[in-house]
Amino acid sequence: MKTKAKLNPTIFVIFGGTGDLNKRKLAPALYNLFIEGYMPDQFAIIGTGRTEYTDQGYKDALEDAVCAFSRTGKVKEKWDRFGNTLHYCATDFDQPQTFENLKSCIEKYQKEYGEGTQVIFYLAVAPSFFPVIAESLKKYKLTENEDNSRIIIEKPFGYDLETAKDLNSLLSTIFTEKQIYRIDHYxxxxxxxxxxxxxxxxxxxxxxxxxxxxxxxxxxxxxxxxxxxxxxxxxxxxxxxxxxxxxxxxxxxxxxxxxxxxxxxxxxxxxxxxxxxxxxxxxxxxxxxxxxxxxxxxxxxxxxxxxxxxxxxxxxxxxxxxxxxxxxxxxxxxxxxxxxxxxxxxxxxxxxxxxxxxxFKDVPHQIFSGSATENWQQNRLIISIQPEMSIRMQVLAKRPGLNMVLNPVDMIFDYKGTYKNDSPEAYETLLLDAIMGDQTLFMxxxxxxxxxxxxxxxxxxxxxxxxxxxxxxxxxxxxxxxxxxxxxxxxxxxxxxxxxxxx
Incomplete structure (x- = not known):
């Protein structure tokens, strides 16, 4: 169960930190978790990408993205506090210096936050980079503590069965299964x-x-x-x-x-x-x-x-x-x-x-006349994920009046009508689970x-x-x-x- 209990200090490293996924989904999700009190007391977000940014430039770019795509709308007074956790590290996977710089940045926060600090690596990049990043994390000894390091991998996980097996095999030489979070936002x-x-x-x-x-x-x-x-x-x-x-x-x-x-x-x-x-x-x-x-x-x-x-x-x-x-x-x-x-x-x-x-199957024996059952329909349970969020049971009931005439009616549980609070976005749920070490919703x-x-x-x-x-x-x-x-x-x-x- 998700609570606002104290969480271990966390360093979130986003490979592909200048990409569309981070701007539209990850950064808004992390910001919403922060303003609603679900993030650890101590955390840092390190974005990586080929674009050259200063920390302030990166902060400004993500502020624009969060204003545009967050379910909570434009950023609130807590943005400056959240923005202070954002840092940027330019990366070129062909250059060894990339991971040396990243390791130095991570170690700085580990020293500041102390023992128990966990590091989460999010691969929001093209699948061709998954093996390169995973092998480099191993080479620079960034994943050795299996209790405090995790990797989140976006779909597609493999192009076919053979490539999926190859990727699983590679990851298993670097991580234990409890460290690997294969994400499906659905x-x-x-x-x-x-x-x-x-x-x-x-x-x-x-x-x-x-x-x-x-x-x-x-x-x-x-x-x-x-x-x-x-x-x-x-x-x-x-x-x-x-x-x-x-x-x-x-x-x-x-x-x-x-x-x-x-x-x-x-x-x-x-x-x-x-x-x-x-x-x-x-x-x-x-x-x-x-x-x-x-x-x-x-x-x-x-x-x-x-x-x-x-x-x-x-x-x-x-x-x-x-x-x-x-x-x-x-x-x-x-x-x-x-x-x-x-x-x-x-x-x-x-x-x-x-x-x-x-x-559901039809009733085993029909007792009503043909005129009563002109609108006959089998019972249905309909779970709507989008655009509306609802669960409805379609049953038959008598239409008001002197005659026995049956009509389908809906018994509805509607999120919008039942709850006043906005539902969290899928990525908010999944990122918080990763921080908490809960793999229930991951493959x-x-x-x-x-x-x-x-x-x-x-x-x-x-x-x-x-x-x-x-x-x-x-x-x-x-x-x-x-x-x-x-x-x-x-x-x-x-x-x-x-x-x-x-x-």
Whole structure:
């Protein structure tokens, strides 16, 4: 449990300290933790990058970023105190002097803060730099104290199964597993975390959470935006790598996991790995019938004409990269045997939303007349991660009046309506967990590899066979027609957020 208890002095080293991730997410998150009293009494933040900055210049640059991107708005009177913790160290990974200077800066604060000072290295850089930085940290003996040094690694963790294994192998020669924090910001989102409480703190749900009562489950993360200025990155990634291999499979683990015996990081992560190991591997026939890929063409979004993917900056005009991916998964165990899990993600779709929809089986015997059940609908549990944060149960109830007519109604837990305080950003939660040494919301090495093992047959098949019908969906649509056919074959349809709730 997170408290404002006294924390060990902490030195936060951000590789990529001048980059977009630090400006938009990390610096605002650390500042918000500070003004709300969650940071240690003694801490320092050392940003690194190729740009030449003085400490004051770096402080000014991050002040502008925090004002622009913090959920708390423009900086308050505490900014000067926070700013005094910011320092900058210019880096060039090809120059040995870089890490010598960094080590001197770290040792200065360790001497000032005393015994027990912990150092957290955050790798907010391109994946190609992960091995270089990790090996240099080892060379300059910056990670030897395994109790007081940690490393946080952003996704993508590997480009495929082989590179993920190689990176895990390298890191294991430098760090122990308890020092490695593989971050997936989706797991820090408030509604995602609440799934654990919802399932395991309420006696009414867990008995229904199985194949006897659940018809199917959908996990859908859709985006209205295109790739924008990330065409170069996206060409080497695609929707399957960028979203399903990490974000959506993490959500599948949370929905599908068995009840842990305690709220302990090791126990919870064990249960997640068990889910991935129980997922049925994809055969070539499964790939043909149970997966769909797509790529968007030009179109109109909210009155503005937008480019097709192949016309985006730094994208191959004949690109085979998918901007949409959908697949049907099966978890072969006693709890979920026969229950399909449908995963879907894509760019330039009709709306931006992240939804987990659990549809329950129909009643075993219908007692109402046809006129009463004209609007009949199976019960659904809908967990909305964005744009709204809510958990709603859709049930049938009698419409007011003299006749027995049934209508679907929503029983809603809405964060905005229930709580007055703003919810913390995902990175605030995850950075505080790293400071506290809590790995519950971070991925373990075997979990990363198990996720890659599941998607590799699909990746290999798609990359070896060029799609002859790309682009196959228009901007502002719900994706390729085959995506609807994928789920319609089983008698279902994709659940989308009602238009009236779009923001």
């Amino acid at each position: 797991l820090g989102k408030e509604t995602v975390q609440n799934m654990m409480a919802f399932r395991f703190a309420n006696a009414m749900f867990e008995p229904l959470w199985n194949r006897q009562y659940i018809d199917h489950i959908q996990i859908s993360v859709t985006e209205q935006l295109g790739v924008q200025d990330r065409g170069g990155y996206y060409e080497g990634a695609g929707a399957l790598r960028d979203m399903i291999q990490n974000h959506l499979l993490q959500l599948l683990c949370l929905v599908g996991m068995e009840a842990p015996i305690s709220f302990d990081a090791t126990e919870i992560r064990n249960r997640k790995v068990e889910v991935l190991k129980a997922v049925r591997p994809f055969s070539q026939e499964d790939i043909r019938f149970n997966t769909v890929r797509g790529q968007y063409s030009k179109g109109w979004v909210e009155g503005q004409e937008v480019l097709g993917y192949r016309q985006e900056k730094n994208v191959d005009p004949e690109s085979n990269t998918e901007t949409f991916a959908a697949a049907k998964f099966h978890i072969d165990n006693w709890r979920w045997q026969g229950v399909p899990f449908y995963l879907r993600t894509g760019k330039r779709l009709n709306q931006t939303s992240s939804l987990i929809t659990i549809q 373990r090495g075997d979990q990363v590899e198990a996720a890659w093992e599941l998607v590799m047959p699909i990746l290999n098949s798609w990359e070896s066979k060029k799609s002859i019908n790309f682009p196959n969906y228009h901007a502002d649509s719900w994706g390729p027609e085959k995506a609807e056919a994928l789920i319609a074959r089983d008698g279902f349809h994709w659940f989308n957020l009602p238009l009236k709730e779009k923001e």
